[in-house]
Amino acid sequence: MSKIRVHLLAKEIGIASKELINKLNEMDVPVKNHMSTVDKEDEEKIRKLYSPKQESISKEDNSKKNITKNKVDQDQKKTEDKKSDNKKNNIGLDKKAKQKNTNGQKNETQKKTEDKKSDEPKKFSKEKIETNKKKNKIEPKKDNTNKNVATKATPRRDLSKKKPKKKNKAQKKVEKREVEIGDDTIVNINLPITVKEFAEQLSIPLAQVITKLIGLGVMASQNEVIDEDTCILLADDFGKEINIVEAEEEISIEEEMGLNYEDKENQLKPRPPVVTVMGHVDHGKTSLLDVIKHSHVQTSEAGGITQHIGAYTVNVNNKKVTFLDTPGHEAFTSMRLRGAQITDIAILVVAADDGVMPQTIEAISHAKSANVPIIVAINKIDKPSANLDRVKQELLDNGLMPEDWGGDTIMVPVSAKTKEGIDDLLEMVLLEAEMLELKANPNRKAIGTIIEARLDKGKGPMATVLVQKGTLKFGDNVVSGFSSGRIRAMIDDKNKQIKKAGPSMPAVILGLSDVPNAGDLIYAVEDEKTARTIADKNKESSRESRINTNNRVSLENLFDRIKEGEMKELNIVVKGDVKGSVEALIQSLVKLTNEEVKINIIHSGVGGINESDISLASASNAIVIGFNVRPNINAIDLARVEEVDVRTYRVIYDIINDIESAVKGMLTPTIVEEILGRCEIRQTFKLPGNTIVAGVYVLSGKILRKSMVKVLRDDIVIHEGEISSLKRFKDDVKELATGYEGGITIDSFNDLKEGDLLESYILKEVQKD
Numbered sequence: 001m002s003k004i005r006v007h008l009l010a011k012e013i014g015i016a017s018k019e020l021i022n023k024l025n026e027m028d029v030p031v032k033n034h035m036s037t038v039d040k041e042d043e044e045k046i047r048k049l050y051s052p053k054q055e056s057i058s059k060e061d062n063s064k065k066n067i068t069k070n071k072v073d074q075d076q077k078k079t080e081d082k083k084s085d086n087k088k089n090n091i092g093l094d095k096k097a098k099q100k101n102t103n104g105q106k107n108e109t110q111k112k113t114e115d116k117k118s119d120e121p122k123k124f125s126k127e128k129i130e131t132n133k134k135k136n137k138i139e140p141k142k143d144n145t146n147k148n149v150a151t152k153a154t155p156r157r158d159l160s161k162k163k164p165k166k167k168n169k170a171q172k173k174v175e176k177r178e179v180e181i182g183d184d185t186i187v188n189i190n191l192p193i194t195v196k197e198f199a200e201q202l203s204i205p206l207a208q209v210i211t212k213l214i215g216l217g218v219m220a221s222q223n224e225v226i227d228e229d230t231c232i233l234l235a236d237d238f239g240k241e242i243n244i245v246e247a248e249e250e251i252s253i254e255e256e257m258g259l260n261y262e263d264k265e266n267q268l269k270p271r272p273p274v275v276t277v278m279g280h281v282d283h284g285k286t287s288l289l290d291v292i293k294h295s296h297v298q299t300s301e302a303g304g305i306t307q308h309i310g311a312y313t314v315n316v317n318n319k320k321v322t323f324l325d326t327p328g329h330e331a332f333t334s335m336r337l338r339g340a341q342i343t344d345i346a347i348l349v350v351a352a353d354d355g356v357m358p359q360t361i362e363a364i365s366h367a368k369s370a371n372v373p374i375i376v377a378i379n380k381i382d383k384p385s386a387n388l389d390r391v392k393q394e395l396l397d398n399g400l401m402p403e404d405w406g407g408d409t410i411m412v413p414v415s416a417k418t419k420e421g422i423d424d425l426l427e428m429v430l431l432e433a434e435m436l437e438l439k440a441n442p443n444r445k446a447i448g449t450i451i452e453a454r455l456d457k458g459k460g461p462m463a464t465v466l467v468q469k470g471t472l473k474f475g476d477n478v479v480s481g482f483s484s485g486r487i488r489a490m491i492d493d494k495n496k497q498i499k500k501a502g503p504s505m506p507a508v509i510l511g512l513s514d515v516p517n518a519g520d521l522i523y524a525v526e527d528e529k530t531a532r533t534i535a536d537k538n539k540e541s542s543r544e545s546r547i548n549t550n551n552r553v554s555l556e557n558l559f560d561r562i563k564e565g566e567m568k569e570l571n572i573v574v575k576g577d578v579k580g581s582v583e584a585l586i587q588s589l590v591k592l593t594n595e596e597v598k599i600n601i602i603h604s605g606v607g608g609i610n611e612s613d614i615s616l617a618s619a620s621n622a623i624v625i626g627f628n629v630r631p632n633i634n635a636i637d638l639a640r641v642e643e644v645d646v647r648t649y650r651v652i653y654d655i656i657n658d659i660e661s662a663v664k665g666m667l668t669p670t671i672v673e674e675i676l677g678r679c680e681i682r683q684t685f686k687l688p689g690n691t692i693v694a695g696v697y698v699l700s701g702k703i704l705r706k707s708m709v710k711v712l713r714d715d716i717v718i719h720e721g722e723i724s725s726l727k728r729f730k731d732d733v734k735e736l737a738t739g740y741e742g743g744i745t746i747d748s749f750n751d752l753k754e755g756d757l758l759e760s761y762i763l764k765e766v767q768k769d
């Protein structure tokens with residue numbers, strides 16, 4: 001029987017997809033999103049329901065009972081509107097704060113609706129999730145020690161990091177009562193949680209949970225993390241009550257001053273989605289961004305040529321979409337590193353002839369860990385070697401199930417070369433945006449994020465701001481970190497002077513005192529003095545925080561932080577030389593989860609440790625484990641700056657042992673490797689007797705004659721051993737410094753090739769403090 005997609009049916013009968021989804025869910029038709037399909041029978045029911053004739057009949061037929069029902073329906077609709085408004089406000093920036101605000105504030109109508117609902121059969125609707133979320137969520141007690149709990153959300157310093165609204169006594173009472181009543185039956189769920197843990201905590205057989213998940217269209221293995229909505233749906237389906245417990249977060253000066261206040265629901269207006277394009281190298285990210293930029297910028301718009309300012313907007317069916325102009329998840333995560341979560345939707349570009357590659361998987365991990373929905377653009381379909389089914393299968397293997405295979409990831413075949421499918425892709429972005437119901441209040445003092453910033457010799461500091469709330473105006477007094485000033489010029493992405501920029505709009509501003517940091521928030525404030533005061537306070541607090549010990553998790557501080565209640569989970573990025581060992585390692589690692597600490601593998605892959613691994617670890621407060629692989633130079637630098645704990649091993653047993661000991665507080669970091677330097681093999685020579693001499697150039701640090709050396713090929717460790725000779729020209733030397741050339745032979749090892757890296761290190765004893 002032929003089926004129709006929700007969004008097409010909604011379009012045909014002239015209602016929003018969201019409304020149709022709600023309606024279908026009310027009718028117990030379990031559709032999940034706008035891409036879900038509706039069978040003929042349900043389609044007809046819906047068409048009947050929305051045909052004018054049907055309405056008049058039902059109006060005439062209204063018995064007293066029906067009138068009462070309609071009243072409830074109306075109330076429910078009102079509640080839904082309210083909820084939907086709450087939800088809109090909850091998206092992205094406001095999510096947590098709004099949920100906190102709505103918690104425990106049920107009005108009469110809501111209560112009525114919920115009472116009504118309790119008699120209804122169970123169903124999976126977004127609305128239900130929202131209701132349950134409110135019902136299920138409890139706030140953690142304010143506890144400063146909790147500041148650094150490594151939840152997914154913790155490292156972010158986005159707008160959602162608000163000072164939690166103080167609850168009035170009545171609210172507190174309600175919450176307390178809810179928790180007390182449920183002491184026996186309500187299970188606290190600390191997010192993130194894996195399928196297995198969820199099953200254990202709710203004492204449900206794992207197989208049942210997995211089966212139920214499949215029923216919900218979620219293909220998750222036991223060690224995969226499930227999100228809050230899924231937990232709520234599952235718990236509901238198993239008839240269990242859960243409380244989602246979240247960690248408290250730190251408060252910025254701006255938040256303390258109440259600049260980031262919440263807007264009322266009725267002040268919120270739809271805003272364009274902000275989209276980031278990610279994917280493997282050469283899969284066509286730049287080409288796709290270019291095509292979109294050039295084909296969808298109206299020529300009437302000030303010359304019609306987009307300037308590179310870090311973001312641009314395009315018109316699609318008279319709706320705006322904002323694209324971040326820097327492709328790649330590095331840009332995406334570098335924003336996250338700085339605490340900004342500005343992307344609403346990620347477009348994952350996968351070349352149809354190449355399929356899923358390592359950076360595709362990284363991009364998926366990044367988007368997932370930031371909770372950003374993914375739309376896949378299967379690019380290069382013009383190529384004869386394009387194979388859509390293969391790509392889809394590979395995506396499925398990596399946790400993205402195509403919607404036409406029953407999953408919920410939209411995959412659009414496109415060609416940046418022929419422009420085929422680009423309009424479909426953009427339409428899907430709009431549909432996804434419609435589902436996300438992105439909203440912001442344009443009528444307030446602006447808050448935005450710095451996308452790019454630089455010093456122009458003539459114009460002074462220039463910063464591209466992506467406005468997130470309010471409207472940024474010419475003449476506004478603004479502050480971002482240490483930098484403050486009055487906006488004396490604003491330019492849009494078409495190089496046009498503008499007077500204002502509303503939510504989701506990018507604009508370059510002039511007038512700041514210093515170059516602000518990309519990723520930092522910018523606030524419009526009352527006057528110049530306030531801006532300066534905040535900038536000064538930011539300077540002070542940054543000094544303080546520099547003095548404070550770092551917040552990063554490491555195996556050394558793990559146990560202390562578990563003890564202090566700061567750490568409830570250990571996020572790990574795992575890299576290894578071959579797939580089999582990575583899988584084996586993951587299996588052993590997740591088994592180390594105990595009552596105190598949960599082990600989450602947030603990303604894994606084959607190959608050396610790269611910058612992306614470090615940035616993901618940093619954004620998610622994770623440690624990085626390398627098995628038979630090493631970080632490359634950029635990764636080493638970034639890890640140093642971001643203070644990410646990177647551990648590399650040659651024996652799986654040692655990894656397990658270290659993590660286990662760290663969890664138990666018995667880590668004995670007696671011997672550690674201290675890296676001295678790295679050199680690159682530029683040439684090889686064969687000596688009589690077949691010994692191979694490597695002609696090297698020292699890239700960083702120094703190479704000591706009396707050191708150990710690791711031989712790295714593509715960041716994979718192929719040998720570890722001692723240096724047997726180190727020469728500069730013909731002379732034996734004790735060391736080779738950066739920038740020098742020399743010759744090296746390695747004890748009992750001859751497999752040296754041009755391009756290999758040699759890493760010189762010594763073993764050092766470290767006292768545990």
Ligand SMILES: Nc1nc2c(ncn2[C@@H]2O[C@H](COP(=O)(O)OP(=O)(O)OP(=O)(O)O)[C@@H](O)[C@H]2O)c(=O)[nH]1
Pocket residue numbers: 279280281282283284285286287288327328379380381382383414415416417418
């Ligand atoms: N045939 C064909 N070639 C394409 C298509 N899209 C991109 N290419 C080509 O693929 C190559 C890589 O494209 P880019 O847009 O630079 O890819 P990218 O993902 O931005 O690459 P990096 O910036 O290096 O990560 C270029 O030679 C493009 O011309 C397409 O749809 N069809």
